[in-house]
Amino acid sequence: MGPEESTKFEAYLRTAISVDPKGWAHFDYVKMPEYRWGIFLTPAEADRRINFGAHKGEPAWQEVPGEYRSTLRRIIVTQGDTEPASVEQQRHLGLTCPSLYDLRNIFQVNVEEGRHLWAMVYLLHAHFGRDGREEAEALLERRSGDADNPRILGAFNERTPDWLSFFMFTFLTDRDGKYQLAALAESGFDPLSRTCRFMLTEEAHHLFVGESGISRAIQRTCEVMKTRKVDDPAEVRALGVIDLPTIQRYLNFHYSVTLDLYGSEVSSNAACFYTTGLKGRFEETKLGDDHRLANDEYPVLDLAGERIVTKHVPALTALNERLRDDYIRDVEAGIGRWNKVVEKAGIDFRFKLPHKAFNRRIGTFAGAHISPDGRVLSEAEWTHMHTQWLATESDREFVASLMGRVAEPGKFANWIAPPARGINNQPLDFEYVRFN
């Protein structure tokens, strides 16, 4: 568990000891082998009802409903499978941490992802009998990127080769986790709902690590550009910071790969999950419709020859797309905050999310070639252009070249700015990790 060769380290972590606000934010030094995973469920709501689908208004299920058993198990296994994947992808990053503060953060992210796996395994064990236990076993045996026994979803088999990828992953891919958990937190199966509700509170920290990590890299680059009066990417790189176009290419890659995690634009599975009351929409109970969606429509993108068009499909079948759109809005806001940093530094560059259809492997646009601004390209054009849009091997090699280890309290690698605040209001030169 945690970064490689770290079992003797003591990391200043937030450990959940109970679900009330005071209990789940308990800060202290912990050694990885001594970290204890609790099973935490948000307190039960008395008389909670199913809030959507065919069973709307019926009491929430405390036991697995027999007719949905295998569907529900599949949902939980798929969610559970993502949790340890990132830990497996990130284990080597401890060796190249840009500061003690960041090293501590990766510990925190990893222990919580581990706890989330444990929470899903618990549900399988507690509610699904023997086949639940077997699924849980299989879950523990799969490995990210393993040729023979990989993780279920594509993005979770990608490498996380450097800290910029790690921050992109936590900003973008963990945010998919947030939206999936939020949809499952609406579930009619109460133990799943309560588990996910609590997991969401922890997930927020991972999004923070990603958003602030990139923001600090951007800030540092802007500072150097400003004080040294350079803006040519090659000159910026020569000063030991990551040029903004490279950050944009990383963003394009991680964003498009993560969009695939939501599945096909039109999906009968998604409709089934909703109608049966197993998986709701983001903030289901705050939405003001009939929560059955039998007669509603939702716009999705389609490919018509050389053009991308919008078509309206039954809202029930478009729930993946809808969740993806909710996600995109959230990411947009985060990008806006990064752009504030650039703007404040007075630098003429803005980050921009690529088109939703760009670089997709799943759904309508799998196999199509779409530019970041949403034009349909020929294969030749794509081959010619894609290295300008997606991080290349040489981009990754450059970023990797900056990844030296900085592990002295209060010191930060040259390519990243210190954070605005320490963890739990501790000073920046706090010893966030003790090496024993």
Place this chain on the structure above:
Amino acid sequence: MSAPTELVRQHLIDPEICIRCNTCEETCPIDAITHDSRNYVVKFEVCEGCNQCISPCPTGAIDSWRRVAKDKPYTLEEQFGWDELPPQTEVDAGGVEDMPEDVVRITAEATAGQGGTVAPPWSAAHPYINLYGLARPAVATCSGNFRITADDAPSEMHHIVLDFGNTAFPVLEGQSIGVIPPGEDANGKPHHVRLYSVASPRNGERPGYNNLSITVKRVTEDREGKPVRGVASNFLCDLKKGDQVKVVGPYGATFLMPNHPGSSIMMICTGTGSAPMRAMTERRRRRIALKEGGDLMLFFGARTPGELPYFGPLMKLPKEFIDMNLAFSRLPEKPKQYVQDLIRARGDKVARMLADENCYIYICGLKGMEKGVEQAFADACRANGLDWETLLAQLRAQSRYHVETY
């Protein structure tokens, strides 16, 4: 005269750090937090400052505070429009946002008697504030502990010297420090912070060494006279040389002495309220040779000389250095005498000093004493053709009137 506006802490969220994760809104038990597509914000009139949202926040953005006039907080519309927090004001600048809640509460209560927040004297030195918080207290070592009331006096007060070794802990006369008693309370929580005024001048109890002193009364009964054992005071009064003490602070940015040549100081105190007066007096005494001018006048009350802290050393001060007026309320076969009686008796000089723009007034002692003192001031003024109400407004406006009662 209109009452000075009351300053309060307004809870805000730093939009530059916040990642809009909704954790705070989800956590708040009374729905004091809301958001639009841009910012998360706190409803001033709903938030009770219960702090339940603080530790769940993954970013620390939630732990943001500004001092605002109670009737003019930042509105939700203003907060929704922010890209960054408004700059900190003078009162915020001392790290007030991180001030332990206990300290903010105690300070607000203690200074209530002066009628709201006042600024320090214009010639006060700039104080350091809140260098050490609960998460990272300074550790001092007891290097002396002396009983300063008579052995047979019913109230037991100690003069305690704390040495900070290599830890920087700069204080000014009139500032306080917070002591965290060791151990936990009956509910298993850490003890509350107790505040003590510094009794030594800025260059230390022993000049040139990194130490300071405090005056502590051993608490053996509560205000109603029921027996109770004060946790912090007993811990402190029992300190032995070499024992360690966790200290937070320093605190206090207004109850500070003037430094300009020719400035006079009038001090009125009872009991351990003498600590800041001793610090100021000692500061002046060490600078006697500089002949900076200005008068010192002290009104000091106790039940008997044996219960008057620092009685011995006070007696040694030259009469031309300090105009000393000691009031005793329990002397056998003598009428009870309180500080306000002596203020009236010295009415002419008191009135003259109150009207002198170079004179600064300090009142420190038990809660409620300021009322009797104010009445005595009013009487002294009336007898000398001055209007106390008008004068008080001036004193406050000129930062010349400082009260700390507890």
